[in-house]
Amino acid sequence: MSEPLNREAWLLALRERIPEITPGDALIRQGQGSLLIDVREDAERGAGTPANALGLSRGFLELRIEQVEADRDRPLLLLCGSGQRSLLAAEALQRMGYREVVSVAGGFDRWKAEGLPVSSSALDADAAERYARQLRLPQVGEAGQARLAAAKVVLLGAGGLGAPAALYLAAAGVGQLTLIDDDVVERSNLHRQVIHADARVGMAKTESARIALLALNPRVRIEIRDERLQAHNVERLLSGHDVLIDGADNFAARYLLAAASRRLKLPMVYGAVERFSGQLSVFDPRRDDSPCYRCLFPEPPAAADAPNCSEAGVLGVLPGIVGLLQATEALKLILGLGEPLVGRLLGFDALGMHFRETRLLRDPGCPGCGAAAVFGGYEDIARLCAAAG
Template sequence: MTEDLNRDRWLADLRAKVDEVVASEAFARLRRGALLVDVREDNERAAGTPVGALGLSRGFLELRIEEAEPDRQREILVLCGSGQRSLLAAEALQRMGYSRVSSVAGGMGAWKAAGLPVSAGALDADAAERYARQVLLPQVGEAGQAKLGQARMVVIGAGGLGAPALLYLAAAGVGHITLIDDDRVERSNLHRQVIHADARVGLGKAESARMTLTALNPRVRVEVIPDRLRAENVEALIRDHDVVIDGADNFATRYLLAAATRRLGMPMVYAAIERFTGQASVFDPRRDESPCYRCLYPEPPSAADAPNCSEAGVLGVLPGLLGLVQATEALKLALGIGQPLVGRLLTYDALGMRFRELILRRDPRCPGCGDEAGFDGYVDLERMCAAAR
């Protein structure tokens, strides 16, 4: 009894400080330009939220409201499940200096009862919980997470670069991942290709990676293609994807990818490693100013100048770091946020623990994208690389 009285007094005190509006009036004010903030938790909003509302959980309201709405004179309406949390949230906003704050009486229950428009939740309950910390980012949110769920990315190779990139793309919720790799797991791979396991030595890398990814996130569809990119299949295998992640370990594949992504208008997220150093960039033919891979390497270097890992060796953690850079760039491209590594080459020296950024401009004389560049066919690219080796 005493607890009920104390609760009633607490609510009465809050209502004396905070204006309340009925749901229909809140909707009218929303249409006139007020900001409606739904302070319910992510899993509650997954079932639906008022059309036009900003989802911002109560626990993060004070931390994030200024980024979402810096104007303290704008009218703000706060909604929760039943109308109690919104009173607390409205009071908190008043203390922060927001002068026109009201709570929606009855919360989401009253909103639905009034027949007001509700948008279907962008995320179901599992997704809302799984991606909760990522959805908190204003640059992502529920809409961005849903966009990742619809994204299609193709990763070339489940090796040193592909392994970490694949793990984090799947964990982030990329909806469709195509993995192209015809190699098999060897014990010498395991110090750097962390997507595989000792028990899978001898198994195809594509299938081994699929097993790990589906165990990590069963929501992601992983399509495996145990084949090698060649002149006759490169376009067919990568088309219909949003982003191409280059995890190849040979120049022939990279030159094929560079030409195909340019012809298909697809961004290519590039990285390469050797011993203790690595580099990464993004080549995006959708941007007029973007260079291509052949602006960086017009012709393939000789085997002596660019040995692979089996010939030169590699520090196990090195491809992990560069692969994560690739995953980061791919997610940024899918979300349309940040500044991608277009026109920039990021280099890393593990021994010195130094990052450097070099400007990489489009070369008007580039044989791949220059003013007079022509396309003689993928077979010629394979022959060119074979001659260099």
């Protein structure tokens, strides 16, 4: 009989130290700028959470609160299921130096009973488990996961760069991936194009990639386009997407991508590899300060000066490294996180194992985005590249 009494005494002592407010008062204070934090576990929040509340599980509160709110003077309102865990959470934050912390009496049960606004979780049990580690990031959470689920990413190439990028974008829960490639799987691809398998040699790369991606995450929609990117179809293939991953292996395709990216206001995540080195950048035509691909390469080089992987060779892991970096930039663009590689060219040297960053400014005289630039049509771009060999 002593344990329940001790627990009641303990709760009473805790309530003497931690201020409590009603859910109605919490809603008013939230509207005045206080931060409402739902400290229940992810699975509990699946049934709903107070509108505009931040989900931050009690077990990770002390570890992550400073990433979310470093201002120790901002009022914090803590809510759990019934009003007990929030008392413990409030006490922990007080010890960390947060000066104005209160617990919401009655927790989410009372919040719902009083008919206060509730946001239903968009995640079912499968999604909550599948993306659990990503959801724990305050910068992602359910809102970010919803943005990923609504996003459409188009990848030119299901090969060296497209393979790792597609795998990790699918794993992250990007809603739709569109794969453009007219090639078939060859045994010589397998040392670097890890999305394919020996049993699928001879199969269209898009179909082989689709099989692997759906096996990894059946929630993702995979659209395949068994077409070669050309002047007459480039806008049709790219339109309607949010981000473009450039996994092209030739300059003709890249110049078409660059032109269509600008015309469609579609951010392009550029990547390239050769032998033991790679590079990447982000060209975002939605930004006035962003250079374009032709600021980096104004005119296509002669074919002899730009051999592809089949001619120059490539270390198998290198496209994986660059492709993963491209996927990272795509996720940042979708989520609006961090600083994308706009205006910066990132080079990677595998032999020296170091990265080098170079500023890439927008060129006022650029034939692609400069003040005097004139778009003469995709056929003109195709002829320009053909003339370079």
